[in-house]
Amino acid sequence: MNATSPRAPVIHGDPGIGGLTARLSDLVLERPPGRGWLIAMVVALALAGLLAASIAWLLYRGVGIWGIDMPVVWAFAIANYVWWIAIGMGGTFISAALLLARQPWRNALNRYAEAMTVFAVAVSSLFPILHLGRPWFFYWLAPYPNRMALWPQWRSSLLWDFFAILAYLIASILYFYIGLIPDLATLRDRSRTRGKQVFFGLLALGWSGEARDWRRHETLSLLLAGLAVPLVFSVHSMVALDFSEALLPGWHSTIFPPFFVAGALFSGFAMVLVLAIPLRRLFGLTDLITARHLDNLGRMVLAAGLFVGYSYAVEIFTAFYGGDRYEIALAMNRLTGHFAWTFWIAIACNVVAIQALWFRAVRANPAALFAIGLTVLVGMWFERFMLIVTTLYRDFLPSSWGTFRPTFWDYATLAGSIGLFALLFLVFVRVLPVLPMFEMRKLVQHREARP
C-alpha cells in the first residue's frame, strides 16, 4: 500500500500505548535541548528583541517611523495583521472542523497546529493596536462604561473586528488549553522533579483521569469545536469587511469575506506544513506525523489555493464586467502599475507554484512541500500588501495619488513578529507535548481494537 494513500495508516509501526506516552512526554521532561533548537532560539530571541526595539521606538516617536504616508496610511502593519491572523486559521480548522468531521488522522497535527493558532493570533493582535496613532487608547474601541458616557461607533467594521479578534483569541486559547489538560496531567504524573510536578500540577487543574473527567472533557471539546468553527469564519469575514466597508475601488467588494476565509485556510495549511516538516524531523516523529499527513496537507493547500486563484480571477473579471471606471483603472493598475510586481509575486506563489501539488510525487517529498509552503506564506503576505497598497496609492482623484516606500522599521517589525512567533513556538515545543498524547493513544487503541 502506498504510504500516502487515504487508507495508509496514520501511525507507522506499533509504538504501543505506554511507549507512545513515554516517548512524547520524554520530549518535554527528559530530552535535552538540541543544537538546532538552541540556534533557532538565539535567532528567534534576536528577532524578538528587534520587535521590542521597534515597538519602543514606535511608542516614543509615533507611527511616522514607518513608511506610511498620505494616501497610503495603511501598509505593513495591516498586511502583517491580516497575514498572521490568517495563519492562525489553519490550526483551528484542523483541530475543530476536522474533529467535528471525525477525521482521526488530524490527531497527530492538532496540538501544534492549535499552538500555532494561538501564537499567530496573539502576534497578529499586536498590529491593530500598534498601528494606531495613539496605541495607548486602543481600549476606547471597547464598549466599557465611562465617565463621558461614550460608546464606540457601531457602524465601523474596525469595531467588530476588534470584537472578532478578541473572541477568536479567547476561544482559541480556551480550546488549546482544554485540549492540553489530560496531557498536562500525564506530565504531572510523570515528572520527577518537584518543580515540574507543581508546574504541570497547577496547569492540570486536578485532572484525575476518571471516566467522569473524560466525559466532560469530550463534551467540552466538542462544544468548543462547535464554537470555534463559526468563529473562524466570522473572524476572517470581519477582517474582510475592514476592507469591504470602504468605498475604495479594489476593496468595496462582496466577494471579500469568502475570499479571505479561503486565503486564511490557504496560508494556515501552508504554515502547518512548514512547521510539521522540521518538527517531525527534529523530534523523530516521522512515524507519527506520517507521509499521509503531509499528503493530506498538500491536498488541502492545493484546494484552498485553487479557491484563492478563483477569487483573483473573479475580482479582475468583475472589475471589467462591472464597467466602473475606478475598478477598471485599479485592476489595470494591479496588473501593470508601479506595484504590479507584488501582484505577480502573489500570482506566482499562490496560483502557479501550488500547481505542483497535483503530483503525488511532490506531495510525497517533504522538501518540496516545505518549499511550497514557504512560497505560499510569502505569496500570501504579498497578496495582502498588494491588496492594501495598490488600492490606497491610487484612488479617485489623480491629484492625491502617491506612493509607498517602506522604512527600516517596517521591515524590522515584520521580521520581529516572525521572531516573536518563533520564540513562542520554540518555547512551546520544549514545555508542552507537541503531539496530543491522549488522542494519539486513542488512535493506537483504535487500531489495536480493530483487527
Add this chain to the structure above:
Amino acid sequence: MPSLSADQAEIMAALRTRVGNARGPRYWRALDELIDEPAFRRHLHDALPQVSQLAPALDRRAFLKLLGASLALAGLGACSGPPPERILPWIQQPEGVPDSLPQFYATTLCAGGNVAGVLVETHQGRPTKIEGNPAHPASLGGTDPLLQAAVLELWDPDRSQSPVHQGVASTWDAFATEAAALQRRFEPDGRGLHVLSGTIRSPTLARQRREFLARFPGAAWHQYEAVDEDNALAGAMLAFGRPLQMRLRLDQAAVIVSLGADFLYEMPGHLRHARDYADRRKRVLEGFTGRDPSSAPTPGRLYAIEATPSLTSANADHSWPLAESALPAFARELAAALGIADAAGGPASGMPERRVQAIAADLRANRGQSLLLAGPSLPAEVHALVHRLNAALGNVGRTLDYFEPAEPREASAASLQALTAAMSGGMVEALVILDGNPAYATPGELGFPELLAKVPLSVHLGLHRDETGVACHWHLPATHALESWSDLRAFDGSASLVQPVISPLYDGRSMHQLLDLLTGSGGAPPIDLVRVTWDGVLDEAGWQQSLRQGVIGGSAPHAVGATASAAPSVELSHETQGSDIELLFRPDPHIRDGHYANNGWLQELPKPLSHLTWSNAALVSPRLAAELALGNGDVIRIAANGRELEAPVWIMPGQAERSITLPMGYGRLVAGHVGEKLGFDANALRHAASPWRIEGARLTKTDRHVALASTQQHHRMEGRDPVHRMTLAAFLANPPAKTPERRSLYPPRLQKSGAEGYAWGMSIDLDACIGCNACTAACQAENNIPVVGAEEVRRGREMHWIRVDRYYEGRPEAPATWHQPVPCMHCEHAPCEVVCPVGATVHDSEGLNLQVYNRCVGTRFCSNNCPYKVRRFNFLQYADLDTPQLEAQRNPDVSVRNRGVMEKCTYCIQRIRVARIGADREGRRIEDGEIATACEAACPTRAITFGNVADPDSAVSREKASPRSYALLEELNTRPRTTYLAALRNPNPALEDES
C-alpha cells in the same frame, strides 16, 4: 548667535561663582549686592542690556524673574502688549468688544515688492493672522501667501535680537556712539559714506533720504532690489522721456496680451489685478445668464506668450511658450500686424503668422478695451513698443493710465554697479545697508561679499543676522513691519500708514530710527518720524482717519497725459552665442529673492504649477529633458560666462523648449534654522548687466539625483474630470443641465439643516481661481497647521487642510492648466464617519463634518475612505510645542493637534462660533456674508463663497444654483457640501483648430 550665548554663559558662570561662594543666610543678599557691584553691572550691561537697565529699580524677586525670562526665553515677546503710542483699531471694529475677542488693526505691508493694506488680527496683543484690507486699493480684501506669512516672520525665533559688533553682542547705545563718531567724521560733505537700501516705497524714507543727502551732499544712496523693475523704468524713459508708472484697469480690459507679464501673481498690484480680472469675467457671465444679455461686457480673452509658465499663462485662454530671446521679435511682429510699420524687419520670432494675425485682429476689434503688457524681464525697447501699441489701440485712459511716481526711482542694477565700482575702488569708507541682504542676493560676478569685506566700516540693519549681517562690522536688529511706524506707497501710488500692532519683541529699531541716528540724535520717537512726513497733509483727524481706514485718502497721484514717442526705433536684436540655450532668472514664487527663506509656511507651501516645496529646481521643457534624458531631480551642471552651478531639474510642461528657468532665493548659507542649505543659489550665474537672462549656457548631466519634495505626483485627470471645464461658447450655447437629485433606497440620514435653520456649505468658482495658494497659506495661519519639513513632504505627509490641485491637459509642450482648491467636502453622507470605530469624526446638525481630536485614536480608516483625500494625519509630533515664539503666534481659538490624531478642514468652525455668539448676543440671525472662512477671506479673486445653503437667497446658494455648479465625484453619492463652478475658457474662434 554663539557669541551672545557664550556671553550669557559667562554671566551665569560669574553669578554662580559669586552666589556659590556665599554661604547660609548671605545667599539671598548676595544677588542684590552682586547687582550693585560696578564691575558686574558693566559686564551685565554688555551682555544683557535689557536686564541691566532695569536692574537698579528692581527688587530681588523681579530681577530674578527677569533674568530667568531673558535667559530662558531669549526675549520672548509673548507678554508684550500693544505699543505705547496710540495705535488705532480698524474703523469697522464694533465698539466695546471684550478683551477675549480679537482686535483688528489696519496697517500696510510690503511683501515681495507688492505693497498692500492689511488688517492684523491680534489676540490679547499678539498678532496672529493677516487679512486683506477691503478699503485698500491694492488688496480689496485679498491677500497672497507672502502677506499671510508675515505673522510667522514676526514670530520667527531666529530673528536677530540685539546689536552685534564684530561678532560680539553689543547695544544700541554703543552703536549710537559709533553713529555720532560717523557724523563727525563725515561732516560736512559725507564723501565716502554710502547707503544701500531697497527700492524706496516709503514717503518717510524718501524724505529721510533727501535730508540725509542734504546733510551729506557727497554721500551716495544706492537702491538695489534683486527683483527689479529696471526694464519697465527704462522703457518708460524711452517712450515718454520720464519715468512714468503704469496703472492697470483690468476690469476694463477685454482682450489682454501678456508678453511674459505675470500680472496675476508676480507684478506689484497683482492682488488688485487678479480681482479686477476675475470680476470682469464674473460680470460677463452674470450678464449672459441674466435677463438682458446685451448688458454683458464683451467676453474677455487672455493671450499669454512667455518662456516659462506663470499663473497668468496658466489662466490664459491661449498660452504659447516662446523663448525669451524671441519675445522682442514677436512684439515687433505683432506691432507690424497692428500697422506700426517702423517695427517691421529683423529676425522672425518663430511664432506662426496666423496666431499673430489672430491676436492683432482681436486687438483691433477691441480698441479701447484691450491691453498689452510686457514682463519685467523683457528689454526696455519692448516696454516702449508696448506703450506705443497701447496708445495706438486707444487703451490709454481706458484700460491703463500713467502717473508720475512720487518717490525717486532709480535703476537698481546700475545703482548696485555704481556701489560695487566705488567699493572696489576703495572709495567707500562706510556703508550702511538698510534691510537688505546684498552679500547673498547680488549677481555672483560682482563678488559683493569680497568687496564688502574690504569696506572699513559696514553697518547692516535687518530682521535676521544673515549673510550680510555676519559680514558687516555692525549688525543691528530691525523691527518687523508689525512692530514699526512707517508708510508705504502701493502700485497705484496711493499711500497708507504702517502702524505697529505690538511693541518690538526684541531690541530692534526701524530703518527710520537708524537714519535718524545717522543724521541727528536718534532720540525721536518712531511715530514722530512718520508724522513729520505727513505734516501739512494730514491733520490730527486725518491722521486718525488714515490709521483707522488703513489708507490715506486722496494720496493716489493723478493720471498724467503721456504720448509714447515713436522715436526710439532700437534694434531689437535676437542674437545667440554659443549654445542656443538661454537661462532665465526668476524670483521664487514664495521665497522671492531669498528674503523669506526662513519662513516655514512659505517653504512648505507648494509652489504654483510645480508644486515643489523646500527647494528650487532648474525648470526645463519636456523636450529638452527628453533630449538630455533627464528626469525630475536629476542634477545638471550649468555653465555660462565662465561660471557654473549644479542644480536638480524639474520638467515643466509649457516651458519654452530651449529655455531653462533658475528660481532665485535658495542656497542661503546664513538664514536660520529653517532656510539654510536648501536648493541652489542661482545668483552664482546671474549677471549684473543682464540680470534676467543669459544666453549660451552649456549643460552637462551629472550622475547625482536629488529627491525633490513635490506635493502632487500625478498631473493628468485620467478621464475622471475632477475639473469641469468648457469653452464659453459651448457653455452659452448649451448650458449643462443640473444633475437630478440622486435617489436612494435609504431614508436621508441627516436633516438638511439644524434647528436654527443653518446648513453650511461652500462653492468654489474654478473660473475665478487663479491657483495662487493664498487660501492654503491663510488656512495654515488660521488653523495652527504645523510645518512638517522636506523629508515629511517627500513622504506625502504635508498637513495643509486646503490644497490647490493642478492638472495639465493636452500636449506637455503647451498644456492647458487647471487649478482646483480642495478643502474638506463636508459630505452629507460622509464616508469617513461610518468607518471610525470610536466616533471621532461626526456630523453636526448644520452639516459640518467634525473631527474630535481628543477622541481620535488614529486608525486612519477615515482617510482611506475619504475619496477626496483631504484628511491629514499627525504621523509624528509635528506641532512645535517647545518654541515660545511659535506658541505666541498661534490662534487661541483653534486646538493644537498632537501626534497620532487625524485632522482636516473644519470650515473654520471657530469663525462660525464667533459669528453665532455675536448674533445671539444681539438676538438676530447670522447674516449672509458674516462668516468668511480663512480661505474665502484671503482669496484675491473671491473664488470661494461660504454660507448658509438652507437660505435660498444666500450668496452661496446663488452660486450653487448656477448651471456651472457640480459636485466633485458626484457619482459616489457622498453629497458634498463643497461644490464647484466649472471653469470656462474663451479661445479665439479663428484659432479653433489649435489647443
